[in-house]
Amino acid sequence: SQTIHQWPATLVQPVGSPLSLECTVEGTSNPNLYWYRQAAGRGLQLLFYSVGIGQISSEVPQNLSASRPQDRQFILSSKKLLLSDSGFYLCAWSSRDTFTDTQYFGPGTRLTVL
Amino acid sequence: GEDVEQSLFLSVREGDSSVINCTYTDSSSTYLYWYKQEPGAGLQLLTYIFSNMDMKQDQRLTVLLNKKDKHLSLRIADTQTGDSAIYFCAEWESSASKIIFGSGTRLSIRP
Numbered sequence: 001s002q003t004i005h006q007w008p009a010t011l012v013q014p015v016g017s018p019l020s021l022e023c024t025v026e027g028t029s030n031p032n033l034y035w036y037r038q039a040a041g042r043g044l045q046l047l048f049y050s051v052g053i054g055q056i057s058s059e060v061p062q063n064l065s066a067s068r069p070q071d072r073q074f075i076l077s078s079k080k081l082l083l084s085d086s087g088f089y090l091c092a093w094s095s096r097d098t099f100t101d102t103q104y105f106g107p108g109t110r111l112t113v114l
Numbered sequence: 115g116e117d118v119e120q121s122l123f124l125s126v127r128e129g130d131s132s133v134i135n136c137t138y139t140d141s142s143s144t145y146l147y148w149y150k151q152e153p154g155a156g157l158q159l160l161t162y163i164f165s166n167m168d169m170k171q172d173q174r175l176t177v178l179l180n181k182k183d184k185h186l187s188l189r190i191a192d193t194q195t196g197d198s199a200i201y202f203c204a205e206w207e208s209s210a211s212k213i214i215f216g217s218g219t220r221l222s223i224r225p
Contacts, residue, residue, distance in 0.1 A: 043202070043217035044157075046212065090157065101145075101206055101212075102145070102162060103159075103213055104159060105149075108154075108155065
C-alpha cells in the first residue's frame with residue numbers, strides 16, 4: 001500500500017531563516033506530487049505541483065520554491081522566511097495511472113515563523 | 115473562474131444526521147470529492163462521485179449530486195463525536211487539470 005510521509009511535523013523558525021520541508025511517498029512510482037498551504041482556519045492553497053523529476057509548476061508567486069530531486073521526494077524551501085509563511089503545509093500525491101487525479105495527503109507540517 | 119463554495123460552520127446534535135452542502139461552478143467537472151480533516155492532521159479522502167452519478171452511499175455516508183444546480187452534499191447518518199472535523203468539498207477541474215478545494219465546513223457535535 002502507498003504511504004506518504006512529511007517531516008518535520010512541527011517547526012518554529014525566526015523570520016529571515018531558511019526553510020526545508022520534505023515529503024516522500026512509498027509504494028508507488030512516478031506519482032504527481034503537490035504542496036499546499038493551509039492558513040489558520042482557512043482552506044487549501046495550492047503552491048506547487050510536479051509531474052516528474054525536476055518538473056515543478058508554481059501556482060502562486062512567493063518566496064517559496066520546490067524541488068523534486070527523486071521520483072518520490074518533494075521538497076519545499078525558502079531562503080528567507082516571512083511571518084506570512086506561517087501555516088500548515090500539506091504534501092499530497094496522486095497516481096498518473098488513473099483519470100481521477102484523486103489526491104492523498106500526508107500528515108502535514110505546522111510551521112510557525114516568529 | 116473556478117470556484118467551490120461551502121458554508122463555514124455546522125453544528126449538529128449527536129445521533130442526528132449532518133448534511134454538508136457544496137456548490138461548484140465548473141459544469142465540466144467529472145469527479146467531485148469529500149475530504150475530512152481532523153485537528154492537526156492531513157486530509158483524509160472520504161469518498162468521491164463521478165459526474166454521471168446522482169448518489170453514492172458508503173455505510174453512514176451518502177453523497178448526492180445535482181448536476182443541474184451544480185450542488186453536492188454529504189450526509190452523515192447517526193453523527194458521532196468522532197465525526198467532528200473540517201469537511202472539504204473538491205472538484206476535478208478538467209480544463210485546468212487540477213483539483214479545486216472549497217474552504218471547508220467545520221462540523222461540531224453537541225451532546
